[in-house]
Amino acid sequence: MRRAAILLLALFLAGPVAAVEPDEVLADPALEARARDLSKGLRCLVCRNESIDESHADLARDLRLLLRERLVAGDTDAQAIAFIVDRYGEYVLLNPTTSGSNLLLWIAGPAMALGGAGLAVLYVRRRSATPEIAGTALTQAEQARLAEILKD
Secondary structure, three states: OHHHHHHHHHHHHOOOOOOOOHHHOOOOHHHHHHHHHHHOOEEOOOOOOOEOOOOOOHHHHHHHHHHHHHHHOOOOHHHHHHHHHHHHOHHHEOOOOOOOHHHHHHHHHHHHHHHHHHHHHHHHHHHHHOOOOOOOOOOHHHHHHHHHHHHO
């Protein structure tokens, strides 16, 4: 019972394991910290919605090494990311920018939700504005005709 509790606790406390190999780690701890931080925002092009920091794919390893090469060469964070985006496209970013053609994608979801809510409000208003047939009074001629029909 005690072993099971320890195992469950270990599984509960275990976080995501980084895929960075020991031969990829930079000697400078500050550069390595920057590389790890940046690699968490870059998507593995082989895996689905996994950062290159977490992925064990060969392409993710190549991207991690490329990122570290750019940082060692003296690039700023923005320059290193721009280099990778220029080479692989904006799909490599886990959080794409909200400019250019992506702006349409960012706006489309909320716009469609607002449009649907507007249509629902119009539907409810029109439905409640229709007159109730059962509640209207009959004219004398209609009452006489109804009485005649009910006699038959």
